[in-house]
Amino acid sequence: MSPELNDDRTEVADSSVATVEVAPGDVVAQHVVELKQSTARRIGTGCAIIGLGLVAAVVLGSSAGSSSTTFDLNSNSSGVTVPRFSVPGVGVIVACGVVIMLLGAAQLVRGFSKRTLRWVGIGAGILFLIAFLTWAGTEGKQSVQVGSLLYQTLFLATPLILGSMAGVMCEKTGVINVAIEGQMLFGAFAGALFGTIASSWIGLVAAVVVGGLVGALLAVFAIKFTVNQVILGVVINAFALGLTGYLYDAVMANDGNGTNQPTVFSPIKIPLLGDIPVVGSLLFNQTIITYLMYAIVIVIDVMLLRSRWGLRTRAVGEHPKAADTVGINVLRLRYQNVIVGGGIAGLAGAALTIGSVGQFNKNMTSGQGFIALAALIFGRWTPRGALGASLFFGFASALPVALSLLATPVKIDSNLLAMLPYLATIFAVAGLVGRVRAPAADGEPYVKGD
Template sequence: MSARPAGAATEPVGPADGPVVPEMVPSHQHVDAPPPPGRRLAGAGVLAVAGLACILGWGLGAGERAEAGFRVAGDTGAFTLPVPGTPIALGVAVLLVAAWQAVRGFPRRWAPFVVAFAAVCFVVSFLCWAQSGAAGAGVDITRILRASVFLATPLILGALAGVLCERSGVVNVAIEGQMLLGAFAGAVGASLAASLGVGVVAAVVAGALMGVLLALFALKYRVDQVILGVVLNALALGLTGWAYEALLQRDPQRYNSPNGFLQPIAIPLLSDIPVLGPLLFNQNIIVYLMFALIVVVDVVLFRTRWGLRTRAVGEHPKAAATVGIRVLRVRWVNVIAGGALAGLAGAFLSIGTIGTFTDNMSAGKGFIALAAVIFGRWSPRGATAAALLFGFATALQQLVGTLQTPVPVPSSLLAMLPYLVTVFAVAGLVGRVRPPAASNQPYPAR
């Protein structure tokens, strides 16, 4: 966060003849500059609104049912929270935090924790309210978290694709199109070969081919990469839409009926761990691949020679070329690898989730992945966390759709939730970020 080296050795230049008096050595202390009052009060305002929403909306607006049920997993660990006591208490807690922020201001590095605290209070209050309408089965916490991981999988894979490309200096707006073509190739490949494994491979290859197109036009023909990405998205949308109408719809038996979809594979022993077991070790193969790929991309980018070269090429291609790195080759490989990752994300959408391909089935997930890249500041870990946040927002939206809330919430408004979270995240929490310096810069420069 703070780029200032804290203990930068500044040798005190004393008089040449006299000894250096120890007391004169300046001791460096890391002091956070207090946030500017405008920003401080704006943050306090947002927190206060969240707190008031908890009290007035979720607390006092609750229905007749005086408790909200939660379960850790299945039938175990059931507990109930009193309503409207819980939302009011949590709202007051958030208001206290807001008051502290308004008066003194939290240090900058505390911001994520403050936001996380407020968000958790808000979500719990909301779930209390959502259940207060009628008696229900209660909210299964493990199930929401499992759905979050499941729904975040294509976003994480897409975000990893974006991180790989952008770290090497190529903006990949085409994640959406790569996903869509991957989903298409996955369903068609699995149908033609009657094998889901072939489908996954076909999806990865299709995504990589889109990566080849991106690399060709961005690196050889030096087209503006953002424009190129949008055009490639349009191309993928048009191609799959055309093929869907011309082939898949006319002969669905042959082209669009994969043999089911990828089933969860329970890993023996590990899947029996409470909470974490179903969450992490009872998912389908692409989710496991995703776990592995997060680690692989993170290690490759930050612990290997290739990763160092990739980042060098993304920050300062000329300097990298000077020390003998083949800039375009590094970019080509990263862009194609990114395409393959996004293709895998596409496979998850079609044969990983429902089995068949439907028109425009990526539905903006590639763009949310792109937002996750920015939100996660171009690091695999950050992007994964951001994607999980969006996955959680979507899971929450799906859950609330099944609950009988005191006031019916229209599904359209709920469907806005992940997108609103994205806007708030990008505008409110991220702000001005610094992308890799050479992203969207053609090389060699004109």
Template structure:
């Protein structure tokens, strides 16, 4: 009997997965188009890479370089198709390699043949990390909330209110560091409303999140028009967080200025990712949180207070998102303006989904979207020749493509959005 069962199991064919092969093929075709249309020399600058020595400008022949990237993309795409057709697990790094080949070819192509255009590599990488900051905090907020069973659509409102209250507190105290506490408090206040309506009043989580976003947008716009504009010096002054270079590490070529010459907000982001990655999967708190999001009845059976746990985690998630909102004012050294988050909360939500509700994965996805955001700005600076509207669309297009391609392959916590007791 066991032999028959084994034979039956072996006869079951694994479903053919075409998502990765098709994605790789599309990027390879785009790389081929870039290689076919590239000409001239591309100039890449490394200004600010290190204080120890001067890295000379790099001159890259566009056509040969893009052809090398094309060959690499084709080889990896063939490996991906081979694994898919044989119903084997596809190595995710193959797809990453195709994406890197495409991006490098695109970057070289944008400045090819332009003697007055220079690609600032350090500025591109540093800006990508900076733009990823609110997305990382927002996606971590989503992880904490949804792992405990509460869908957090209100990340956009938490970021916006964090930006608002952060600059107000910083203006009143003349301290951007204290402004970070104000931003954290703002996110937590929005989260209190989210927890109250979803956990206690058992309202639909999506509806509550959307309403809270509209509420915060209306409230901050009203206060900006009636209060902040009339008292800019005392309530909406510019207070930028200073950069805190780490001795020696900040001068490591290329890596140093990108990772170790940042503000305290960026360092807090690194700490939050590492800490949550450990706590979610290796602590009693993380186990209880995941139990409430996967099987609240089982969690209740062993003595875990499900709704209290959800309350605590929603407020914690809101505080994290509020801290990310401080980037828009204190992190960039800007005064508050209406709707200045511009949909970053929804991109953070996409990063959380793409990262499979995992802090480390959400961090990587947020970096991708941050790079896409800065890429559009950088392409305008180097006069890429593309319409400015198209360049501004880059992060949103990549967000849609990423979620459309991967959302079906990920599984949300089983009990998210479901009140307890049912």
């Protein structure tokens, strides 16, 4: 089977290869046969989906207000707007809950294939989200600002997406990068400092370079000295927290105007594309860092599956000894990928300063590097999966802000809202324990000649 077909998204537990034996010289046909779900898993997943539908239909439906819900799809930066529209609150909530329960019943009775079940789960989640947002606006006092919510989601997800891409670069080649948090923190500091002293563009370059240097530090200790990579990542994070805190007190605290007042990148509107209603201002009226994020995701996704570098990276991450025997320089490739990954994480840190608030503050990453690492795991170590997971976590961070502006039928405590992105991270990763597989050589040091 070709490497393009046998990529990391094919799991042995859920498929098998049937080989047809023929006469010598004839073509051997191979077919991937998807195995049926176990009864326990089918029943458990079906009951979970039905439970989600019951929460939507019964809990949200019974506690909703009596007014209709008004949705506004325009973001704050919209050039071309679309009219607001209203929907019957309770009717939409109950309808979404019923559809979710029907999907759960179908899973319970006959079960979906694994590929179909993923889309069913995504569909059920989207329906529940629609029901929840409809419920939040049934008091009728404010419209639900969907466009602004989506804009804020992409804004908050950008550093997470870049951080998870840094993880993809490292872990696809067999090096665990727990130090994403520290690399982001160094990048944020360098972006603010050099962005103030020189310019925002110099700050952007400095953030990437400093992140790459921290990546090189990780690479040397993990690859050359074969230090335990998880412990090494934790140490680098502690080092970044301490050093940036010290430099902030020594350099920035006493001269904030001269060292910690960078100019923030302004959004750049792409002609024509930026004028598309709803999605135009969302996707094509962004800062240069967001556009770089688009490019990085596309390049990594295409190169991993369609280039010689991608094939070698996956080979080194799965079986470095076999890759070495066919002439691939395992250690050099790992050095290259880890350093580039560090540079991408540094860019993620720059998104927090010169791409966002401007000023640097102590520990301003606040665990976002770890959330990016969780997005990598949730996304099954693939660029597309990590992108989707990062958007999910970005939405979980943006939702509390949107809810705080609405008079919801039942008041939600602000502390619970603040916990939402971290709770989403815990539940998302915990639900995948034992169900996803990292690259086989991930975290395993390789010594040439072993």
